Amino acid sequence: MRKAVALAVALLLVAAAAPAAVTTVDAPVADAVMKHDATRLKALLRQGADVNAAQGDGMTALHWAALNGDANLVGVLLAVHLTLLFVRPSGAAAPPTGTGLNVGVVFDLGGRGDKSFNDGAYVGAMRAAEQLGAHVRFVEPGEGSDREAGLRLLAAEGMDLVIGVGFIFTDDLTALAKEYPKVAFAGVDYAVSIDKDGQVVQPPKNMAALKFREEQGSFLVGAIAALVGNSKKMGFVGGMDSPLIHKFEAGYRAGVKAVCADCEVIAQYAGVTPEAFRNPGRGKELALSQYQQGVNVIYHASGSTGLGVFEAARTLNKYGIGVDADQYKEAPGRVLTSMVKRVDNAVFDVITRVKNRTFTGGIYNFGLAEDGVGYVYDANNMALIPDAVRTRIEALKADIVAGRISVPSSR
Numbered sequence: 001m002r003k004a005v006a007l008a009v010a011l012l013l014v015a016a017a018a019p020a021a022v023t024t025v026d027a028p029v030a031d032a033v034m035k036h037d038a039t040r041l042k043a044l045l046r047q048g049a050d051v052n053a054a055q056g057d058g059m060t061a062l063h064w065a066a067l068n069g070d071a072n073l074v075g076v077l078l079a080v081h082l083t084l085l086f087v088r089p090s091g092a093a094a095p096p097t098g099t100g101l102n103v104g105v106v107f108d109l110g111g112r113g114d115k116s117f118n119d120g121a122y123v124g125a126m127r128a129a130e131q132l133g134a135h136v137r138f139v140e141p142g143e144g145s146d147r148e149a150g151l152r153l154l155a156a157e158g159m160d161l162v163i164g165v166g167f168i169f170t171d172d173l174t175a176l177a178k179e180y181p182k183v184a185f186a187g188v189d190y191a192v193s194i195d196k197d198g199q200v201v202q203p204p205k206n207m208a209a210l211k212f213r214e215e216q217g218s219f220l221v222g223a224i225a226a227l228v229g230n231s232k233k234m235g236f237v238g239g240m241d242s243p244l245i246h247k248f249e250a251g252y253r254a255g256v257k258a259v260c261a262d263c264e265v266i267a268q269y270a271g272v273t274p275e276a277f278r279n280p281g282r283g284k285e286l287a288l289s290q291y292q293q294g295v296n297v298i299y300h301a302s303g304s305t306g307l308g309v310f311e312a313a314r315t316l317n318k319y320g321i322g323v324d325a326d327q328y329k330e331a332p333g334r335v336l337t338s339m340v341k342r343v344d345n346a347v348f349d350v351i352t353r354v355k356n357r358t359f360t361g362g363i364y365n366f367g368l369a370e371d372g373v374g375y376v377y378d379a380n381n382m383a384l385i386p387d388a389v390r391t392r393i394e395a396l397k398a399d400i401v402a403g404r405i406s407v408p409s410s411r
Contacts, residue, residue, distance in 0.1 A: 027053040030060050101134040101161075101355050104154030105347075106147060108166030109274050109303070111140040116303055116324040117343045121165045121188060124347030132355050148172040155180040161354045163347065167191045167244050168274055177204040177361075184359050186210055186350045188343055189244060192363060205361040208353075210346045213367030214244075215251030215409045216400055217339040218299070220375045220393055221321050222255025224337055225297040226263050227389045229319070234265045235290035237309050239277040239302035241269040243410070248301035248323070248339075250408045258396065258405075266290050270305045283308025291318050297336055299323070310334065319384075328380045336384055338376045345371060369401045 030053060032040040054060045105125050107118045128134040137159075139150040147169060154162045155176050160183070164173045167189040177185045183206065190209035193201045203209045225234050234256050238245040253265045268286045270276035283305035287298050291312060298313070299321035300306035306323065310331035313320040320331060322338030346366050353359040366372020375393070377385060385393075399405040 027055045027060070029053060030055050034059070101128075101132065101351070102157075102159045103128065103134050103136045103161045103163065103351055103354075104139065104151075104157070104159040105136060105163045105165065106139045106141065106150040106154065106169070108164075108168060109141075109277060112138070114304060117188065117341060118165055120325060120341065120343030121163065121347050124344035125163075125351065127344065127348050128351040128355075132351060134351055134355065148176070151176055155183050155185075159183060161186060161351060161359075163188065163350070165189075165343075167242075173207060174204060177207040181206055184208070184354050186347075188346065190363075191244070200363070203361055203363070207361045208350050208359070209363045210343075210350060211363055211365045212341050212343075212346070212372050213365060213407075213409070214247045214301075214339070214341060214373060215254070215407045216368045217341065217373030217375060218248045218251030218301075219255035219258070219400065219405075219407045220397060221299055221337055221339045222252035222265075223259045223393055223396055224255075224375065224385060224389065225252075225299060225321060226256045226260040227392065228336065228385060229297040231294055231296040232260070232263050233290075233293060233295045234263060235287070235295035235298035236265055236267040237283055237286050237290070237298055237300040237302055237306065238267065238269040239271070239305050240274055241272050241276070245269070245301050246411050247409045248299075250411050252299050253411075254408055255396075259392070266293060266295060270302055277303030277305055279305045280308035280311070284312045287312035287320070288316070291316050297321060299339070301339075306330075322376075326376045326378075328376070332380070335381065337381055340374050340376060342366065342372050342374070368397055 103125060105121060107121070111118055112122060113119065122138065125134070125136045125138070129136050137154065139154065141147050141150055147164070151162055151164055151169065151172055162183060163186045165188045169187055170191040173185050173187045173190065185206060186208040188210050190203065190211065192203070192209055192211070195201050222234070236249050236252055238249060249267050256263050256265055268290070270279050270282045270286065276282070283300065283302055285308070287309040290298055295318070297319045298309055300309045301323045302309070306320070306327070307330060310320045310327070312318070313334040314331050319334055319336040321336050322328070322330065324341045324343070326338045326340060328335045328338065346364070350359070350364070368374065377390060396405065400407060
């Protein structure tokens with residue numbers, strides 16, 4: 001059905017833009033489609049050739065694909081059209097080529113500069129470019145764009161590995177992995193589903209689900225908050241009310257309770273849609289409310305919404321705890337610590353596996369033992385965390401790694 005719809009759309013476009021006599025131009029993409037030269041087409045798409053360029057008689061690649069009844073190719077070309085309309089490139093570590101290791105990365109909402117997991121993915125991919133010689137192409141969806149179009153474009157170009165950054169890509173990645181079995185795919189925060197019998201549904205064989213044990217890192221920062229917060233009330237601000245963010249809350253609560261059994265955690269969420277991850281105004285509103293209830297430390301897991309939490313902390317001389325990356329610079333002196341999520345390590349790891357031809361699909365978990373999560377303790381914040389607290393946190397970390405403490409991952 002999907003292929004039939006794509007073909008119908010293409011035929012409508014062809015009918016609406018019938019070829020007319022035009023000046024002869026260089027149209028290598030149209031030529032490749034006309035000649036059914038898939039190898040040449042992939043190389044041209046990877047090089048960024050103009051898919052809309054017309055031959056001397058006005059025929060474009062989409063014209064030829066539609067007239068030839070090639071529904072698969074029509075889908076690819078329509079994806080390219082959508083990408084050109086709604087998706088903007090976000091730079092590349094090196095010009096894509098037909099040789100070597102080619103990797104495509106599509107960012108989530110917030111994109112580059114989110115000072116969170118998108119930036120972490122960028123760092124990991126750039127490390128692969130520098131150390132492994134990978135050719136990396138970044139795509140950043142614009143407002144209201146179809147994320148699937150960006151993923152499809154990279155897969156159609158014949159990338160060795162296509163990475164989607166964020167759980168919101170899960171369904172699209174799963175479908176495309178089945179459609180392009182020769183391309184390796186990876187999803188940061190891929191949402192693994194459970195079947196009717198309560199069993200985990202494994203991703204496709206060419207799909208790596210990059211999962212993080214956020215609850216473990218959140219446990220440690222929860223313990224820090226309770227030990228140095230000088231209050232029986234701790235705060236939590238989540239972005240989208242969803243199972244993924246519940247992991248952060250659950251671990252944080254457990255960490256607080258592990259060192260302060262009678263402490264209370266006040267938890268609130270910014271919303272129920274992905275937009276809840278980029279609403280600093282709402283973050284500030286929630287944080288001010290919690291601080292006014294007697295909370296001294298708030299841990300946020302809310303993307304750029306958390307910038308509002310830090311603003312509230314600065315205003316009232318309270319403390320915030322960052323997430324995903326070291327967020328000290330967002331409010332120097334007011335960021336107690338950050339729960340770091342090493343997306344860079346996970347991205348570098350999966351690119352390395354593809355490079356070494358050891359890649360296999362499946363679920364990859366990154367926790368404290370794998371250096372996939374942790375907390376920040378450095379020159380910027382060590383004055384806020386006494387040596388005795390640091391020692392206790394390290395002991396808790398060792399107990400988690402050894403399996404002596406099991407951290408809950410749901411509320």
